[in-house]
Amino acid sequence: MSAFDPSDITIMIVDDEASVRQSLEAWFEDDGYTMVTAQNAAEALQRLQEGTIDIILLDIKMPGMDGLALQDRIREFNSDVIIIIITAFATVDTAVRALKAGAFDYTTKPVDPDELSHLVRKAVENIRLLRENKAMRESLDQLQYVDDIIGQSPQMQKVLELVKTVAPTDSTVLILGESGTGKELIARAIHMNSRRRYFPLIPVNCGAIPETLLESELFGHEKGAFTGAQYRRKGKFEMAQGGTLFLDEIGTLGLKSQVDLLRVLQDKEFHRIGGERLVKADFRLICATNLDLEEEVKHARFREDLYYRINVFTILLPPLRDRRADIPLLARHFIEQHAKAMNKPVPELRSDAMDVLLTHNWPGNVRELENALERALVINQGSAIAPDDLPVQVGRATAGTRNTTLAEIEKEFILRTLESHGWNITRSAEQLGIDRVTLYNKIEKYGLKRPE
Amino acid sequence: MRDVSIIPLGAHPRDIRLEDLKAGIERVLPVTASVVMHPLDIDVALDGSRKQYHSTSVLTLLLGRSELSSSRLLGITSFDLFVPVLTFVFGQAQVNNRAAVFSTFRLHNEFYGLPRSGEILAERCLKEALHELGHTYGLRHCLDYPCVMNSSTYVEDIDLKPPDFCLPCRDHLNSVL
Numbered sequence: 001m002s003a004f005d006p007s008d009i010t011i012m013i014v015d016d017e018a019s020v021r022q023s024l025e026a027w028f029e030d031d032g033y034t035m036v037t038a039q040n041a042a043e044a045l046q047r048l049q050e051g052t053i054d055i056i057l058l059d060i061k062m063p064g065m066d067g068l069a070l071q072d073r074i075r076e077f078n079s080d081v082i083i084i085i086i087t088a089f090a091t092v093d094t095a096v097r098a099l100k101a102g103a104f105d106y107t108t109k110p111v112d113p114d115e116l117s118h119l120v121r122k123a124v125e126n127i128r129l130l131r132e133n134k135a136m137r138e139s140l141d142q143l144q145y146v147d148d149i150i151g152q153s154p155q156m157q158k159v160l161e162l163v164k165t166v167a168p169t170d171s172t173v174l175i176l177g178e179s180g181t182g183k184e185l186i187a188r189a190i191h192m193n194s195r196r197r198y199f200p201l202i203p204v205n206c207g208a209i210p211e212t213l214l215e216s217e218l219f220g221h222e223k224g225a226f227t228g229a230q231y232r233r234k235g236k237f238e239m240a241q242g243g244t245l246f247l248d249e250i251g252t253l254g255l256k257s258q259v260d261l262l263r264v265l266q267d268k269e270f271h272r273i274g275g276e277r278l279v280k281a282d283f284r285l286i287c288a289t290n291l292d293l294e295e296e297v298k299h300a301r302f303r304e305d306l307y308y309r310i311n312v313f314t315i316l317l318p319p320l321r322d323r324r325a326d327i328p329l330l331a332r333h334f335i336e337q338h339a340k341a342m343n344k345p346v347p348e349l350r351s352d353a354m355d356v357l358l359t360h361n362w363p364g365n366v367r368e369l370e371n372a373l374e375r376a377l378v379i380n381q382g383s384a385i386a387p388d389d390l391p392v393q394v395g396r397a398t399a400g401t402r403n404t405t406l407a408e409i410e411k412e413f414i415l416r417t418l419e420s421h422g423w424n425i426t427r428s429a430e431q432l433g434i435d436r437v438t439l440y441n442k443i444e445k446y447g448l449k450r451p452e
Numbered sequence: 453m454r455d456v457s458i459i460p461l462g463a464h465p466r467d468i469r470l471e472d473l474k475a476g477i478e479r480v481l482p483v484t485a486s487v488v489m490h491p492l493d494i495d496v497a498l499d500g501s502r503k504q505y506h507s508t509s510v511l512t513l514l515l516g517r518s519e520l521s522s523s524r525l526l527g528i529t530s531f532d533l534f535v536p537v538l539t540f541v542f543g544q545a546q547v548n549n550r551a552a553v554f555s556t557f558r559l560h561n562e563f564y565g566l567p568r569s570g571e572i573l574a575e576r577c578l579k580e581a582l583h584e585l586g587h588t589y590g591l592r593h594c595l596d597y598p599c600v601m602n603s604s605t606y607v608e609d610i611d612l613k614p615p616d617f618c619l620p621c622r623d624h625l626n627s628v629l
Contacts, residue, residue, distance in 0.1 A: 006595075015537075023508065023535035030547070031593045031603060086537065110502075110539045114605035 006032035007277070009124055010052060013037045014044045014070070015059040015086075020109070024057060027113075028120070034232065041065035041073070048074065051231050053081055055123050058103075060087040060094060068097055075102050080130070082123045086111060136198050149185055150330050153323040153431065159186065159315060166313050167193035172265075174310050175288040177317030180367030183288035184248060186315060191244040196284055199243030204236050206257075207249035214257050216273055225274025237270060240283035250310065251291030251302060258303045265309055285310065320362040320369060324413075327357050328433030330366060334373040335385070342377060348384035352406065356387045358432070359409040411446040414439070423450045453629055456485040456585065457522035461510065461529040461553070462494050467570060468528070468556060468577055476578040480616055481585065482629050483524070490520065494529065507533040507544035511551040524588050526581060527553035542604060543580050545587035552584035558607060576607065578615045589628050591621055 011033050013024045021037045029035055036053060038044035040062055047053065056074070060067035071083055085098045088109040095106045104126070105119050149160065166173055167190045175183045184203060191201040209217055216225075220235030236245060247253075253261065264270045265285065269278045287310045296302035320327070331349055339346040349357075353376075362368055376389035387406075414432065421427040429439040442448075456477060458470055474485040497509035510533070514525045533541050533555040543554030559576040561569050582600045594601035599618035604610045617625060 017536065019508075019536045024537050026544075026547075027535070027538070029592070030587065109537055110534070111537060112539045112605075113541065116538065117603070117605050 005279075006124075007034050009054045009127060010034040010036060011055045011057065011120070012044065012047055012053045013057050014039075014041070014062070014067070015057075016040060016062045017059075020059070027116075033120075041067075041070040044070060045073065048078065048081070054127050055082045055084065055120065057084050057086050060085060060098075061089055068094065068101065071098065071101055071103060082126060084119055084123065132198070135200060149182065149189055150333050151323065151326045152329060153318075153325040155318040155323045156326060159317060160189075162313075162315050163189050164193065166190060166315070168195065169313075170194075170196075170284050172285045172287070172310055172312040174293075174312070174314045175286065175317060176293075176314060177288070177290060178319045178363075178365055179290050180365030181317040181319060182366050183290075183317060184246065186317065187244070187246040187248075187286045187288065190286060191246075191284075194244070194284065196243050200240060201244045201246060202236050202240040202283075203246040203248060205248045207252040211254040211257060214254070215260060218257070218260070219270055219273050221273035222275040225272070232272070235272065237264060237281050237283065238272075238279055241280075242282055244284045244286055247285065247287045249289060250287040251289035251293055251296055253302075255301075255303065258306050262303065262306045262309065265306075320365045324358055325431035325433050327369070328354065330369055331357055331373060334370045335377065338374045338377045344377065345382070347377070347380055347382065350384045350386050353385050353387045353390060355406055355410050356390055359406070359413055407446075410442070411448070414442055414446065415448055418443075418448065418450075453523050453589075454483045455522045456481075456483045456524040456526055457488040457520060458485055458581075459488050459490050459492065459514065459520065459525060459527050461492055461527045462505075462531055467560075467573060469574065470528075472574055473528075473577055473581060476574075476615065477581055477585070480578075480582055481625065483585075486522075488520065488522075490517070492517065492527075494531075498531075499534070502534060504532045504534040504540065505529065505555075507535055507541055507553055507555075510553045511544060511546060514551045514553065523550065524585060525551045526585060527551070528556065528577070528581070529553065530556050532557040542610070543584045545584040547587050547592070548590040549588060552588050554580040554584050559610070564607065572611075575615065576610050579610050579613060582615060582617075586617065586621065586625070589625055591617075591624060594618060594621055596620075 011028055013021050013035070015021050015024075016039050018039070021039065025035045025037055036047050038047050041064055044056070058067045058071060065073070067085060067087070071085075074081060074083065082104045083102070085103050085106045086109055087094065090106075090108040098106050104123055107115060107119060149156070151157070151159070163186060173187075173190055175186050177183050187203070188201060191197060204217070206214070216233070216235065218235050218237055220233050220238050223232045264281050268281050270281055271278060293302055293307055293311070297304050297307050331354070335349060336346050357369070364371070372391050375391055376385050379389045417428045417431055421431070425436050425439055429436045432439065458474055460470065470487045474487055477483065477485045492513060494505060494510050494513055497505045497513065499506055510527060510529070514520065514527050533543065533553065535541055535544065540558065542558060543552065545552035554577075556573065556577060557563065559573055559580065561567060561572055579600055583604070586601050591601050593603040596602060596618045597612065598614055599621055600613055600616055601618070601621050602609070602613050604613070
């Protein structure tokens with residue numbers, strides 16, 4: 001999808017002769033590669049610690065540790081970097097040793113320009129395939145996230161329909177919903193069902209990064225762009241190349257960053273900080289917020305033009321209290337998931353504990369439910385999960401604030417559900433997450449009557 | 453930025469009509485070129501064992517002559533050029549800077565055992581001149597084949613590309629010239 005960009009490849013020249021380093025550096029720079037040089041083994045190891053190197057052009061004869069010993073050292077901790085040996089003192093013995101120790105290729109100085117060019121192109125192709133392979137494997141790992149969206153309630157089914165509709169398009173998506181409703185899961189599901197799925201999904205939590213750092217985080221910077229910028233660094237815009245950029249909590253973005261973002265979205269290209277070269281911005285944008293952006297626009301805290309640019313296709317995630325029918329399913333999923341992680345047998349959930357879960361208001365939404373159940377599993381000693389295992393605030397928010405009993409809450413909740421479905425038993429039972437017989441029993445137990 | 457001096461170095465490349473090269477450069481680039489016959493001894497750049505001239509040293513020599521005041525200095529020589537790690541180079545230029553040089557040594561058909569052709573040589577010289585000047589105006593190698601900034605490691609590569617810049621490279625040149 002995105003065209004090959006030579007500046008994505010970093011080549012390190014390791015040679016004790018300054019003229020060799022300079023001429024190779026200039027030669028590859030003309031092709032657009034990012035260059036690093038080292039005049040001895042110690043410097044080369046230092047550079048490897050400092051940043052990612054893709055290809056090393058390594059001289060054999062150097063004072064101190066020679067090239068072959070350096071190759072062995074590098075291979076102890078880095079099996080990915082491609083090493084090409086270039087030596088003025090070629091022997092069959094050194095060539096065999098170098099190749100056996102994992103060198104990608106071996107050539108002699110002076111090297112024919114075409115041969116060197118061909119060697120590096122071959123190495124770059126290798127790197128491209130490795131990266132693609134890695135990205136695809138990571139994408140496959142991420143597929144589970146699609147299954148993680150749990151919800152049979154009509155509200156969630158509608159959300160999933162919207163995800164299916166918008167995913168294959170390249171439209172910008174705005175996900176609205178309270179904290180903990182699963183906005184990132186939805187973003188991931190959209191990405192995984194889009195044609196960009198073999199490229200990365202890069203999440204950025206705009207609220208978690210100070211405004212002063214956000215610019216360099218998003219745009220990246222060139223070496224020496226500011227004090228402390230010792231090396232070139234890719235920003236999130238560049239990392240998302242070909243894939244999806246997920247800007248979470250976009251409502252907290254400062255006004256300056258909003259202008260910067262708007263410009264990138266309009267021009268589809270940007271400069272790294274301190275950089276002269278224009279970098280193409282090829283990503284799909286998904287934004288999420290729990291703020292009322294229209295309200296933010298009214299109060300001039302959010303730019304109207306940016307709002308219209310990101311508000312192309314909106315998905316509203318319902319809070320958990322509005323889709324209680326999903327609670328039993330979600331509870332079962334989280335109990336199984338955490339029991340597995342803790343290497344414990346999967347405990348049952350007592351019906352009175354389920355009642356607590358069903359009647360709690362869940363201000364923290366699905367995340368709060370998950371945390372509550374994880375805690376319950378830690379406390380629980382192998383028997384079924386009881387209300388006492390749940391965090392105090394879960395029980396309290398229900399019983400304490402309303403000053404009533406659990407049974408009364410259940411009665412009131414069932415009655416409300418029945419009324420909202422016009423006393424349709426099947427649909428009410430479905431939303432409550434119980435079967436019809438249980439619902440009939442509860443109606444009888446609480447003496448509920450259908451209005452005339 | 454717009455004045456280019458074409459400077460023959462060492463033995464005069466007799467089979468090249470420098471006035472034609474000047475006209476060719478001016479046809480493609482919005483610059484004013486002039487042929488400057490300046491006695492410049494480049495023998496210090498000669499590597500006796502390789503029987504080639506170190507192109508980086510030639511650039512240094514060009515830049516060291518204060519009387520050469522044009523914004524771009526394009527050396528042309530019939531001697532073979534090299535940089536230490538490579539067997540040869542067709543030419544070399546400073547990116548975003550003043551000096552460039554190229555050699556006609558490997559641009560002759562005779563070098564490859566083919567019949568002499570003044571026309572082909574002139575065409576190759578123009579492409580090399582434009583390529584090296586392109587570097588001095590900040591251009592890197594271009595991945596598009598139909599662009600004179602595409603990298604050439606064989607003379608056939610030079611023959612494949614046209615003596616002109618692709619649109620993005622042209623845009624860059626228009627922004628700096």
